Amino acid sequence: MKILEGLKTETVSSRIDNPIALYSLVRSKYKDTSILESLGPVNEDTARYTIIGVIAAEKLVCRDGQTSYTDLTSNSTDDQAEFLSVMNHWVKLGGRRETPLQLGAIGYLGYEMKSLFERYDQRLTNDTGIPDAYLVRYSLMHVTDHYAGQAYWLLNDDEHRKAIAEFENAPCLIHAEQHFYVMGDITSDFSEDEYLEIIERTKEYIRAGDIFQANITMRFHCRYDGDPFILYLRMRETTPNPFFGYLDFDMPLLSTSPERFLKVSGRSISSYPIKGTSLCQIDGIDQKEELRNSEKNRAENTMITDLLRNDIGRVSEQGSVNVPILCGVKKFNNLYHLESIVEGTLRPNLKMSDILQATFPGGSITGAPKIRAVDIIEELELTQRGPYTGMIGFFGESGYIDSNIAIRSIYFNGSNLYFHAGGGIVVDSEARSEYEELNNKVRSISETCREFNILKDYRAQIDVIDGKLLQLLNERFHIVKQVGAVKEQYGIPVTQSKRIDEVLDKRTKYGQELGDVPPGLIPELFTLIIEFAMKEEETDSAASAN
Numbered sequence: 001m002k003i004l005e006g007l008k009t010e011t012v013s014s015r016i017d018n019p020i021a022l023y024s025l026v027r028s029k030y031k032d033t034s035i036l037e038s039l040g041p042v043n044e045d046t047a048r049y050t051i052i053g054v055i056a057a058e059k060l061v062c063r064d065g066q067t068s069y070t071d072l073t074s075n076s077t078d079d080q081a082e083f084l085s086v087m088n089h090w091v092k093l094g095g096r097r098e099t100p101l102q103l104g105a106i107g108y109l110g111y112e113m114k115s116l117f118e119r120y121d122q123r124l125t126n127d128t129g130i131p132d133a134y135l136v137r138y139s140l141m142h143v144t145d146h147y148a149g150q151a152y153w154l155l156n157d158d159e160h161r162k163a164i165a166e167f168e169n170a171p172c173l174i175h176a177e178q179h180f181y182v183m184g185d186i187t188s189d190f191s192e193d194e195y196l197e198i199i200e201r202t203k204e205y206i207r208a209g210d211i212f213q214a215n216i217t218m219r220f221h222c223r224y225d226g227d228p229f230i231l232y233l234r235m236r237e238t239t240p241n242p243f244f245g246y247l248d249f250d251m252p253l254l255s256t257s258p259e260r261f262l263k264v265s266g267r268s269i270s271s272y273p274i275k276g277t278s279l280c281q282i283d284g285i286d287q288k289e290e291l292r293n294s295e296k297n298r299a300e301n302t303m304i305t306d307l308l309r310n311d312i313g314r315v316s317e318q319g320s321v322n323v324p325i326l327c328g329v330k331k332f333n334n335l336y337h338l339e340s341i342v343e344g345t346l347r348p349n350l351k352m353s354d355i356l357q358a359t360f361p362g363g364s365i366t367g368a369p370k371i372r373a374v375d376i377i378e379e380l381e382l383t384q385r386g387p388y389t390g391m392i393g394f395f396g397e398s399g400y401i402d403s404n405i406a407i408r409s410i411y412f413n414g415s416n417l418y419f420h421a422g423g424g425i426v427v428d429s430e431a432r433s434e435y436e437e438l439n440n441k442v443r444s445i446s447e448t449c450r451e452f453n454i455l456k457d458y459r460a461q462i463d464v465i466d467g468k469l470l471q472l473l474n475e476r477f478h479i480v481k482q483v484g485a486v487k488e489q490y491g492i493p494v495t496q497s498k499r500i501d502e503v504l505d506k507r508t509k510y511g512q513e514l515g516d517v518p519p520g521l522i523p524e525l526f527t528l529i530i531e532f533a534m535k536e537e538e539t540d541s542a543a544s545a546n
């Protein structure tokens, strides 16, 4: 099948200054839309652009090693497409536009796409149904440059002018469907003990000399209902990070990643490996210097930085690779991470596939050396990673690429949502603190999901009522103690069968009149209360007898 040619891109300026509101409207009108956002303080490099994929023209979807390419304008599909040749066709490296002001594709390459580049062991199977890769090439996009305070439409089809006019004139409000709920508890595939055991096995491989480091991860899931975009809107508030995105594909994917994988602009290529994690505060004490000086975390990061130098070196001019920052401490919400920067100058005449071949999957989520680490991961982990630890990004037709490492990300298959977390394991890793670190990494996602638990409001009401019940019980037993004292003083026996029968009878009848109290509960509950009350009275008498 003929793949659509990259047509001349036209740039039209836009007055819209609230891209997330625009996106909420875009997704209500079109299929396969997407938004990439960089959240946090705006500067020249990060939090600069918001990129919205508005009208989809082509898509590329990979499942179990099979790639299908669809030309959405004619609705024709080729089920035997070659993933990398389509990507090479879509992205021409070395273009002169060094910003995302160019049409292009948005989407993800999941971790399983690794098998395009190397013969890795394959043991785990896809049990979620999420495609291994999903990329959409757009003929209408909207890009906001927050640093320059400007916004643009990019289009290659005059027909889209009507849509642009409609969006420009629409009220700038966030459109979101009614609800998003999470049902039941979040469960993980490993129990804590199993995870600790896996960490020990990883360390055995390290001691045996197979690897220096492996990034071992686990999956969490729970049931959901409704529109995941509502969760995305909330995550923007709870955990703003520089590599956010929402891909509104057949199975939506949202990312709150802090980590840049690859940026390509003109001939420069860079990667910002993150490795080394700590809560910002432990017992009220700031952990920045602790992390900066942690030998273990610095070693973890340095190994991966070295791996990235090697990977980027494979596509860079000789002598051009350098590391302007090694182990810088950066704050991402409640976490500090060590982040390095590796950059190089691309050799001329490279293709997109050369870059992926040299670097994918990212070293920070595999370990070192990469190939052996990936095989060990396949042996030790319990589930496929899906989009997690792959890359999510923008692939511009003139060669501007910006992408994240798809960590702190959630994918949705219609009934369940899934997210994963993990960390780099080295020889001196302590299994229990690795488990804690992993939980710190998912905390913002799991806590935000819990806010949407369908039972949350009811549970809160029950908590209040239970509080009142407990106070009343406390009052009741306070009086029971006084009764005990009186019985003791006047020699009245603690057990008063007639009174017990009376109380049980009256309470049971009153319970029935109330209507909602289950009939069997009251006699059982009050028998128990009276039993304990008599014990209290007896203890009281015994105490005063002593």
Ligand SMILES: C=C(O[C@@H]1C=C(C(=O)O)C=C[C@H]1O)C(=O)O
Pocket (backbone or CB within 6 Å): 215, 217, 259, 274, 275, 276, 277, 337, 364, 365, 405, 407, 408, 420, 421, 422, 423, 424, 441
């Ligand atoms: C694997 C994850 O994170 C990776 C591991 C890190 C670490 O070990 O310190 C830090 C950032 C990521 O490269 C994750 O968040 O799930």
